[in-house]
Amino acid sequence: MMNKPSDAVTARGLSVIRGPRTVLHDLHFSVPRGQITGLLGPSGCGKSTLMRAIVGTQAKVTGTLDVLGLPAGSPPLRARIGYVTQTPSVYADLTVHQNLDYFAAILTPGRRAAARRRTDVTRAITAVDLTTHADALAKNLSGGQLNRVSLAVALLGSPEILVLDEPTVGLDPVLRRDLWTLFHDIAAQGTTILVSSHAMDEAERCHRLLLLREGTLLADETPQGILTRTRTTTVEEAFLHLVDEAATEAAAETTPKEPAR
Amino acid sequence: MNAARTTATALRVLRQLRHDPRSIALLLAVPCVMLLLLRYVFDGSPRTFNSIGASLLGIFPLITMFLVTSIATLRERTSGTLERLLAMPLAKGDLIGGYALAFGAVAVVQSALATALALWGLGLDVTGAPGLLLLIALLDALLGTALGLFVSAFATSEFQAVQFMPAVIFPQLLLCGLFAPRASMQPVLEAISYAFPMSYAVDGMTQVLTHPDVTSAFFRDTAVVIACALAVLVLGAATLRRRTP
Numbered sequence: 001m002m003n004k005p006s007d008a009v010t011a012r013g014l015s016v017i018r019g020p021r022t023v024l025h026d027l028h029f030s031v032p033r034g035q036i037t038g039l040l041g042p043s044g045c046g047k048s049t050l051m052r053a054i055v056g057t058q059a060k061v062t063g064t065l066d067v068l069g070l071p072a073g074s075p076p077l078r079a080r081i082g083y084v085t086q087t088p089s090v091y092a093d094l095t096v097h098q099n100l101d102y103f104a105a106i107l108t109p110g111r112r113a114a115a116r117r118r119t120d121v122t123r124a125i126t127a128v129d130l131t132t133h134a135d136a137l138a139k140n141l142s143g144g145q146l147n148r149v150s151l152a153v154a155l156l157g158s159p160e161i162l163v164l165d166e167p168t169v170g171l172d173p174v175l176r177r178d179l180w181t182l183f184h185d186i187a188a189q190g191t192t193i194l195v196s197s198h199a200m201d202e203a204e205r206c207h208r209l210l211l212l213r214e215g216t217l218l219a220d221e222t223p224q225g226i227l228t229r230t231r232t233t234t235v236e237e238a239f240l241h242l243v244d245e246a247a248t249e250a251a252a253e254t255t256p257k258e259p260a261r
Numbered sequence: 262m263n264a265a266r267t268t269a270t271a272l273r274v275l276r277q278l279r280h281d282p283r284s285i286a287l288l289l290a291v292p293c294v295m296l297l298l299l300r301y302v303f304d305g306s307p308r309t310f311n312s313i314g315a316s317l318l319g320i321f322p323l324i325t326m327f328l329v330t331s332i333a334t335l336r337e338r339t340s341g342t343l344e345r346l347l348a349m350p351l352a353k354g355d356l357i358g359g360y361a362l363a364f365g366a367v368a369v370v371q372s373a374l375a376t377a378l379a380l381w382g383l384g385l386d387v388t389g390a391p392g393l394l395l396l397i398a399l400l401d402a403l404l405g406t407a408l409g410l411f412v413s414a415f416a417t418s419e420f421q422a423v424q425f426m427p428a429v430i431f432p433q434l435l436l437c438g439l440f441a442p443r444a445s446m447q448p449v450l451e452a453i454s455y456a457f458p459m460s461y462a463v464d465g466m467t468q469v470l471t472h473p474d475v476t477s478a479f480f481r482d483t484a485v486v487i488a489c490a491l492a493v494l495v496l497g498a499a500t501l502r503r504r505t506p
């Protein structure tokens with residue numbers, strides 16, 4: 001896999017150890033700029049771990065992982081990546097507006113940037129459709145609303161890459177559609193989006209897919225490419241097909257001593 | 262470090278506190294109520310109230326700021342906001358400085374109220390300047406903030422964090438000279454008491470209580486408290502990791 005300047009993220013031989021286990025095994029992939037890449041896989045397969053490695057908060061990462069041409073976790077990257085953790089990470093005892101004010105002040109500090117911060121905060125709140133709740137305490141919001149506050153924080157400062165860990169889980173279908181529209185709008189302006197989900201039906205909304213299972217990559221291509229290669233009609237079927245394929249390959253590699261079941 | 266980020270953090274911490282008026286009321290009222298109690302417990306021996314009262318003015322801010330900071334930073338760790346902040350362009354010093362600034366401000370108000378009540382309401386007899394009492398109280402609050410930050414790294418729940426209070430504070434409380442003069446303690450304990458910062462805080466208070474001028478012992482005591490607070494803050498900063506397992 002070549003390291004193209006057009007790639008936002010490049011991984012070569014990426015492995016991560018968490019606790020006693022190797023959670024990600026020798027991953028090779030790249031995430032192209034300006035597109036939406038979906039990171040799909042069942043719960044526990046390592047999606048959050050991979051995202052944490054990319055934003056530089058995961059320990060025990062080995063191999064090569066470059067983000068915007070710099071090693072993941074480099075200090076200059078911190079202002080260029082927007083990250084939404086899987087569980088909403090905002091202050092429950094502050095209002096939506098106060099939360100955003102604070103994180104905006106961390107991104108663009110100083111009194112001279114105050115006007116810019118104000119428009120930025122308003123833009124982020126509008127983007128996630130929380131204008132009517134701007135003065136509500138975060139702890140009084142529903143789970144879906146809280147998710148969107150967390151997302152709004154990541155939109156501050158117009159980052160070059162958005163890393164979104166399951167941002168649409170538990171949202172009603174209308175909101176989910178609206179968020180995907182927002183993601184496409186953002187990507188159309190040149191932002192790279194890496195979004196994870198354990199719901200396979202979100203795959204068709206992505207430009208590219210990374211299918212992950214038990215810490216290994218099953219596929220790294222376009223949704224259509226995966227369907228064509230596996231001769232299936234849905235990503236869910238394709239996923240099953242790829243799992244079976246991988247199992248057959250693994251069985252062929254180990255010596256056929258065990259009786260066939 | 263960046264001054265604007267530090268003050269933004271301090272303002273945020275104070276805003277969080279403002280949404281919790283009950284905590285503010287407790288923070289400000291409890292030391293006053295305790296002093297009031299103490300005054301009438303020692304109704305017959307005002308000299309005892311004098312020495313214990315002055316020491317307590319230094320000990321209250323240490324204990325309350327220890328508790329408040331350890332719980333607040335623990336919450337920051339468990340709510341995911343710490344991970345988010347450390348993935349953003351925030352220096353660890355900004356975060357710690359912000360907490361120290363915010364709780365330092367609370368401590369000033371708390372100590373001012375308690376000192377004013379003790380001096381003018383309860384007749385605490387202080388030879389030195391009341392401003393010096395306030396100065397030590399503030400330094401003690403910083404020390405409490407530093408200790409709280411440090412231990413929060415070793416607690417995984419608020420339950421555990423609260424348990425650190427007796428573990429870290431009580432030994433210091435027993436040995437700081439509040440209950441018995443340090444010189445009268447068993448020699449081993451007396452030696453240990455020199456290693457605890459709270460001893461110097463209480464000594465400093467006693468200096469103000471008994472001397473009209475700033476003494477060299479007062480300077481030494483405040484210097485030790487400041488040095489301890491800074492050392493523990495640096496240790497606390499070291500426990501904040503950008504990359505976690």
Ligand SMILES: Nc1ncnc2c1ncn2[C@@H]1O[C@H](COP(=O)(O)OP(=O)(O)O)[C@@H](O)[C@H]1O
Nearest residue numbers: 018019023042043044045046047048049050506
């Ligand atoms: N803090 C941790 N310490 C040890 N193992 C962990 C930790 N967090 C997650 N894991 C393990 O890492 C694996 C991948 O987790 P995760 O990346 O959260 O998966 P996903 O986001 O796909 O649901 C899981 O098997 C999980 O048990």
Ligand SMILES: [Mg+2]
Nearest residue numbers: 047048049086
């Ligand atoms: Mg996850």
